[in-house]
Amino acid sequence: MQTTAAVAREPRGAFTIETVTVEEPRAGEVRVAIAGVGLCHTDLVFRDQFVPYPLPAVLGHEGAGVIEAIGRDVTGLAVGDRVVLGFSSCGHCDRCGEHLPSYCRDFPPLKYAGVRLEDGSTAYAAPDGSAISSHFFGQSSFAAHAIVRARNVVKVDDPDAPLAILGPLGCGFQTGAGGVMRSMACPAGSSIAVVGGDPVGLAAVMGAVIQGCATIILVEPLADRRRLGRELGATHVVDPAAGDVTAAIRDLLPGGVDFAFDTSGRVPAIEAMLGALAPRGLLGLVGVPPNAGDTLTINIAGMITYGQRVIGIMEGDSDPRTFIPELIAAHRAGRFPFDRLVRTFALADINDAIAAQARGGCVKVVLIP
Structure with missing residues (x-):
């Protein structure tokens, strides 16, 4: 046909x-x-x-x-x-x-x-x-x-x-929500910083609300998307154009965030999240970098000392046959x-x-x- x-x-x-x-x-x-x-x-x-x-x-x-x-x-x-x-x-x-x-x-x-x-x-x-x-x-x-x-x-x-x-x-919404709900499995009461108010990042914010995260920080340069992030459940927003993102997050949480989730794929943004992690903090990466050869430099001694972790995430570690119906049900209930x-x-x-x-x-x- x-x-x-x-x-x-x-x-x-x-x-x-x-x-x-x-x-x-x-x-x-x-x-x-x-x-x-x-x-x-x-x-x-x-x-x-x-x-x-x-x-x-x-x-x-x-x-x-x-x-x-x-x-x-x-x-x-x-x-x-x-x-x-x-x-x-x-x-x-x-x-x-x-x-x-x-x-x-x-x-x-x-x-x-x-x-x-x-x-x-x-x-x-x-x-x-x-x-x-x-x-x-x-x-x-x-x-x-x-x-x-x-x-x-x-x-x-x-x-x-x-x-x-x-x-x-x-794809996009299950990647964001799944990254928080499945890959990192953020527990109730934890803190998370999400880089990017794009579809994946805002899905992560909604997933963090479902998980019961106590502090949800959205890092996003566009004011309209910061405003939308607030409406969807972010407790704080940070404009990366306003200054040092790591310092801004540590002003809110001096001990650092339990979880960070990057949708930008940009090395400076990822490094800022590494600097904002708490001991035993976990950083999840889903953003496609601007260049296929982009690499991340990690202070090995610091990672060992504080037990911090970095993981790559594909499709939110989800099984679509069970997770997509879960998200549809959450949407029907007004939670997603x-x-x-x-x-x-x-x-x-x-x-x-x-x-x-x-x-x-x-x-x-x-x-x-």
């Missing part, structure tokens, strides 16, 4: 809206009519070849929609199911067995190869028959229809859940109001949406085909 997709054809180039051919689902796949798909910074860094990715490509990895067709050997799913699309994992390696699918042995190729690993084929093609890369994060959902690995799919049982805006739960971050654009307006998000005119873009 034919569908409409936003195609990335060159690094840093505009997405082009094109009519493409989409295959029927093969074994282990489903076809989903996309109701909405989040725009994530990761989509742009792969378009721009931060990590090599075969172009032209249909990107997009925060989709939600309705199953239209089912391939062979797919169980537990039916045509008409409302679903959120998560990330790919193999389902049978050691980490998958521990319910940590974001650390799957095959995580990188399943997400970043741009093809089916079984035979190198793609789900999309241009009208002339030339291949267009697919299966980004196992879904490639910047399109009206996507061929998705069945293991990516999370059923939405709540009939009142706002399907069109649920897609970011599959992620809809306040969302602004919708038509998929055809993807380039305008990217510009608006870069200007800070909106926190989280969701594209509607």
Whole structure:
């Protein structure tokens, strides 16, 4: 069948809206009519070849929609199911067995190869028959229809859940909330500093509220996002342009913070968080650095003396099949109001949406085909 997709054809180039051919689902796949798909910074860094990715490509990895067709050997799913699309994992390696699918042995190729690993084929093609890369994060959902690995799919049982805006739960929002609720498992009464009032950072703030953190500090340069962070539960906000961030945090908590969570990927911001950690403090890193070769310098003696820890976090250490329903339930209960971050654009307006998000005119873009 034919569908409409936003195609990335060159690094840093505009997405082009094109009519493409989409295959029927093969074994282990489903076809989903996309109701909405989040725009994530990761989509742009792969378009721009931060990590090599075969172009032209249909990107997009925060989709939600309705199953239209089912391939062979797919169980537990039916045509008409409302679903959120998560990330790919193999389902049978050691980490998958521990319910940590974001650390799957095959995580990188399943997400970043741009093809089916079984035979190198793609789900999309241009009208002339030339291949267009697919299966980004196992879904490639910047399109009206996507061929998705069945293991990516999370059923939405709540009939009142706002399907069109649920897609970011599959990556950005679960990364932020999961980083606090799963990876670091911040206990009630603890303190946390979150760097970045972006979708991931604000999801972390909401996750910290759910966890019962007593002190939640948001470090963010944009006043509107600091204000929103306060409304979502941050107890304090820090403008990094106003001076020394480490000193500002220690003015609030002289002993330092129990936890820190960086979404910026910027070395100076991360070093400021290291300086603000309490003894036995834990720093979680989720931000993609500006340059693939960026490195962090750590004072080894200091880390040993104070027992401080630094961990990398992928997808919030979450198992999407259990954590996404948990976040949907929290939203229904008013405890995870992620809809306040969302602004919708038509998929055809993807380039305008990217510009608006870069200007800070909106926190989280969701594209509607």
